[in-house]
Amino acid sequence: MKRIAVLTSGGDAPGMNAAVRAVVRTAAGYGQEVVGVRRGFQGLHQGDMRLLGARDVANTIQRGGTILLTARSHTWRSPEGRAQGAAFLREWGVDGLVVIGGDGSFHGAHYLYQEHGINVIGVPGTIDNDLYGTDHTIGYFTAVETALDAVDKLRDTAASHERIFVVEVMGRHAGHIALDVAVAGGAEEVFLPEEEKHVSSVVEIVQQSVSKGKASSIIIVAEGYPGGALGVAAAIEEGTGFDTRVSILGHIQRGGTPVSSDRILASRLGEAAVHGLIEGRTDVMAGRMNGEIVFTPLSETWEKRKDLNRDLYRCAKNLSV
Amino acid sequence: MKRIAVLTSGGDAPGMNAAVRAVVRTAAGYGQEVVGVRRGFQGLHQGDMRLLGARDVANTIQRGGTILLTARSHTWRSPEGRAQGAAFLREWGVDGLVVIGGDGSFHGAHYLYQEHGINVIGVPGTIDNDLYGTDHTIGYFTAVETALDAVDKLRDTAASHERIFVVEVMGRHAGHIALDVAVAGGAEEVFLPEEEKHVSSVVEIVQQSVSKGKASSIIIVAEGYPGGALGVAAAIEEGTGFDTRVSILGHIQRGGTPVSSDRILASRLGEAAVHGLIEGRTDVMAGRMNGEIVFTPLSETWEKRKDLNRDLYRCAKNLSV
Amino acid sequence: MKRIAVLTSGGDAPGMNAAVRAVVRTAAGYGQEVVGVRRGFQGLHQGDMRLLGARDVANTIQRGGTILLTARSHTWRSPEGRAQGAAFLREWGVDGLVVIGGDGSFHGAHYLYQEHGINVIGVPGTIDNDLYGTDHTIGYFTAVETALDAVDKLRDTAASHERIFVVEVMGRHAGHIALDVAVAGGAEEVFLPEEEKHVSSVVEIVQQSVSKGKASSIIIVAEGYPGGALGVAAAIEEGTGFDTRVSILGHIQRGGTPVSSDRILASRLGEAAVHGLIEGRTDVMAGRMNGEIVFTPLSETWEKRKDLNRDLYRCAKNLSV
Amino acid sequence: MKRIAVLTSGGDAPGMNAAVRAVVRTAAGYGQEVVGVRRGFQGLHQGDMRLLGARDVANTIQRGGTILLTARSHTWRSPEGRAQGAAFLREWGVDGLVVIGGDGSFHGAHYLYQEHGINVIGVPGTIDNDLYGTDHTIGYFTAVETALDAVDKLRDTAASHERIFVVEVMGRHAGHIALDVAVAGGAEEVFLPEEEKHVSSVVEIVQQSVSKGKASSIIIVAEGYPGGALGVAAAIEEGTGFDTRVSILGHIQRGGTPVSSDRILASRLGEAAVHGLIEGRTDVMAGRMNGEIVFTPLSETWEKRKDLNRDLYRCAKNLSV
Known part of the structure; x- marks a missing residue:
């Protein structure tokens, strides 16, 4: 593996910058270069990318939003759009892509792998916590x-x-x-x-x-x-x-400034995503369940249902007496 | 002067508790008792009051809302309602009332003085800052x-x-x-x-x-x-x-917890209101203008127009280039 | 079981009030009365207690510190002191005690059970997170x-x-x-x-x-x-x-105001402590591990070592490049 | 006037960035270029400066610290150091300098004017509020x-x-x-x-x-x-x-993120400093007293004593009963 690309996509979530930082610095630790893609899949389709070094993500861990910008992309829904994006990644020598976002973004990543064989790993970045395969999502x-x-x-x-x-x-x-x-x-x-x-x-x-x-x-x-x-x-x-x-x-x-739990989760998952790519994983999401890093096929993250915490629901009722 | 009563009325504003505390403790410093009226003029109409000592307002300066509760009173709009309230004040031996609220509350206080000769002093407690006679309002x-x-x-x-x-x-x-x-x-x-x-x-x-x-x-x-x-x-x-x-x-x-400026303003104005009553002032609001305590007739607080800060308006435009 | 007592002991921790509230309201749901002991074991030794109803803990979930007060008790270290505390509990008809605190407080609870047969359940309330048997402590x-x-x-x-x-x-x-x-x-x-x-x-x-x-x-x-x-x-x-x-x-x-994670943990564990007492458990701590409620013998909570998160330690190093 | 330079010096204070932004954007409104000097007088001595446009200060109003960096300069204490700094300013075509800082920084600015005829205006940026000529200082x-x-x-x-x-x-x-x-x-x-x-x-x-x-x-x-x-x-x-x-x-x-009052004060004073330079003022500080912009000779800002608020001191005593 020579170069890893990273993008943030869909609605922004606090902690996305901490995840980008973790991807960049973990890769740097392995001597790998990282390509930052701006505006999510829309930017990937347009080839809007640049190299990111360890110092470029300094002083970002505490910032809300995403320094890579984000967008909801229409062009990505067409096979031509995705082919164009894949071509840009090859042109930049990228052989692995980390996608930080929610289920819409993971669909985009999944197609990129299916259609063009680009290795992709998802990192759950969404405030809704509605993805299967991780106890919590970043934000x-x-x-x-x-x-x-x-x-x-x-x-x-x-x-x-x-x-x-x-x-x-x-x-x-x-x-x-x-x-x-x-x-x-x-x-x-x-x-x-x-x-x-x-x-x-x-x-x-x-x-x-x-x-x-x-x-x-x-x-x-x-x-x-x-x-x-x-x-x-x-x-x-x-x-x-x-x-x-x-x-x-x-x-x-x-x-807003991400709270500690989001920064820590983002740091762990950004790191895990790079490890995953290096180990040859693809088409999966890096999540944390019961404190352990787990990888779940992207398609399961949106197909399987993450249940509500029933004990907590009962607790809510009992304590409102 | 034997006893001072205090109430909060209209929309709640952060710092109202700091103002109540200042009224109670300043009065205590003069050896005066304070009667706390609950739920504003509605509670006054119903005689819902109790003595408040210096310890009763401990640990309240940082709390949002109002420990005296507040309400918008319909009964107060009738002369009978106000007569009833005045009777309760006399029954409790109160010869001065501090009303913490906005212009609606000041109308209520004004009538109480006009119709029943109860000495009243207003303290500006409203987030809107729309009262003439003070640079800022509490909250x-x-x-x-x-x-x-x-x-x-x-x-x-x-x-x-x-x-x-x-x-x-x-x-x-x-x-x-x-x-x-x-x-x-x-x-x-x-x-x-x-x-x-x-x-x-x-x-x-x-x-x-x-x-x-x-x-x-x-x-x-x-x-x-x-x-x-x-x-x-x-x-x-x-x-x-x-x-x-x-x-x-x-x-x-x-x-929310009041910021320092609201707590300080509330402390100053609550103190000034008691001083004002002791000095024999009535039908006025205690305000702070250019750092000094000033008393303004209640009717002027709603009749005169408090201008926008035009310099600030120009500044807003100039800095958005 | 007729009555449950609750106390907070040792250093105060944000979320202790949420735990007290959960104990009181869960017990109320079972038709049980709760006795609140003030100033921890010192107050227990002195019989400083009063009944707490569901309304008495209203509006406390967001407050820092502890409404029951806390103290570090010297008298509790003597068998006579503990005998006196046990006598007060019996006098009040208490047959189960919830102790919210850290390892020092759990020692006190353990002795009370060992020496006087009072059923005790610990709830981990300490900012240090240094107790075995729970992933996190309240605060x-x-x-x-x-x-x-x-x-x-x-x-x-x-x-x-x-x-x-x-x-x-x-x-x-x-x-x-x-x-x-x-x-x-x-x-x-x-x-x-x-x-x-x-x-x-x-x-x-x-x-x-x-x-x-x-x-x-x-x-x-x-x-x-x-x-x-x-x-x-x-x-x-x-x-x-x-x-x-x-x-x-x-x-x-x-x-400070407890963050959501502390309030939720405190709500779960306060509820679990009451369930534990009702199920006949004693001399254990209610904790949460991997999202599940678990009960651990009090002595293990201080004897067994809770390990640092080694993965996180490594992560800290890797991301500071 | 062709170009204005700006620097931050001494201890950092929240709101310094808002002041820099106001200087840059006010100047831009007059069609003037702004030169940002890094690391205060130390950077000035070393010629560490670059042009700042209106977009360069976007998204900085809410940031703590100072994007221009700051330092306590030893070289500036020597006449040679100041001569070197003045030479750099001339080289860059600067004919007016805004110095954001406290009394030490104002001394440095004063000498620059006295010895080299560079027009200087001070903006009070220090958390201590210990400068005469302004009711409050930025931060x-x-x-x-x-x-x-x-x-x-x-x-x-x-x-x-x-x-x-x-x-x-x-x-x-x-x-x-x-x-x-x-x-x-x-x-x-x-x-x-x-x-x-x-x-x-x-x-x-x-x-x-x-x-x-x-x-x-x-x-x-x-x-x-x-x-x-x-x-x-x-x-x-x-x-x-x-x-x-x-x-x-x-x-x-x-x-920390500056509170609204510091951002507003910084916006007003940064704007006023540029107005002052354009009107030909020099060797003065822009301050705000009783809501109005005032200019005070730099030497008075440290020579004259700003009194404590005696009313507030009395208030503190009276309310702690």
């Missing part, structure tokens, strides 16, 4: 912390006004963020995409809560729950007549 | 910091995706928060309620920005600007075709 | 985050002045905090109590770093490394002549 | 916030253990940081370099505090108070026998 811990910080702030107002707040957190298909935030934020209830719980159940919960003497409540709703926070709030107001406030946290959950 | 500094922190996070994503973000901050009638956040956040443009600038101007600004080589932009919109952030974003998308993201920060701007 | 994640935030700040100055900073973090006997902070903080080198590395090795590391073109460096030292940060800094100055600054972070690492 | 607000955040954390431990904490904050010659932190942190007492208060007075204060029922206390000591925090703690232990903990916050107070 997830920071997103939870940002959402929790917002909930703590809203709690001040909820408690002072004795009001109900319905807070919508990110998670289009997965309730991981919502569940963690609910437990850590001491929420009354949580609505997840994975649950079939009907929104009307919130009425009884709120009424019980009031009858127990609770003057204020926080209710967490994952973005992907049908109707979202607005739907839940409407159900409460209609069913109980209580004054309710909605807060949709939105994009702030993507940014 | 304003923290709200700016919270909004700025969100903008810093959004900037990570904006820069990584080379996108335009339109961020809506609080300020229904005043652009103070928006202006400070725009300067401190390095925003491209800011839309304020006080400005007659047409939303279409944003198209030219964005196009100039792109022609200067800027790949991403942050645009700040005050809640009270006609159309809000959604209107500005729609204008950009229609006029330029660029992909735009909207973030409405909302209620998180009200909560 | 550890927050301490790492606080130390990392400090390192990020120091990095600004280190980079601006092109200086070497030697930063001492907590960990008298264990290097867990130091290692996590080193990886996440992008440190040049880390000195741990568990390593026999001689301080003189730092000279070569600094010289290599300079020869690679690094203008500034962060070096992390655990409190328990012989000589501490001052010793390492002296070795650098003597061996290289470079200007060096020392920062000893100290007690700030114990306080 | 001061962030340093106070960082110290206050640490005090909040220590308060958790102090309250949980019912202990006395003595906290030392920066301020070798001035007590501004200490005083603000004392008021905002709800401290029991504060020891300042400007006060002649004897350390033994702390004994009585602590005893009174205990007799009032306070179980824990925070005492703030400015670095420049004789004996520092260690001296105060020793006096407490000797005089009262109470267990005391010391925390010396140190260098973390210099770094």
